[in-house]
Amino acid sequence: MSGGLLGAIAILKKTFDKYAGSDGDKGTLSKKELAVMLKAEIPGAGVSKVHIALQERL
Structure with missing residues (x-):
């Protein structure tokens, strides 16, 4: 993957794809999937405001 904007977009897509779909819809993140993603990808942040x-x- 290249750096810069395209690299950042590729990382975002890969991360989205990793967590989306556990509820059956790979095109969206449910609230539960979002919570799991945030907790896993931003360790130490906890559940903040x-x-x-x-x-x-x-």
Whole structure:
């Protein structure tokens, strides 16, 4: 993968694909999938006000 913007987009897509689909729909992240992704990909962050706000907006 190349660096820069295209590299960042590729990483985002790969991460999305890794967590999306456990509920049967690979095209979306459920609230549960989002929570699992945030906890796994941002260790040490815990469940912060930002995570809660993101989940509530969905």
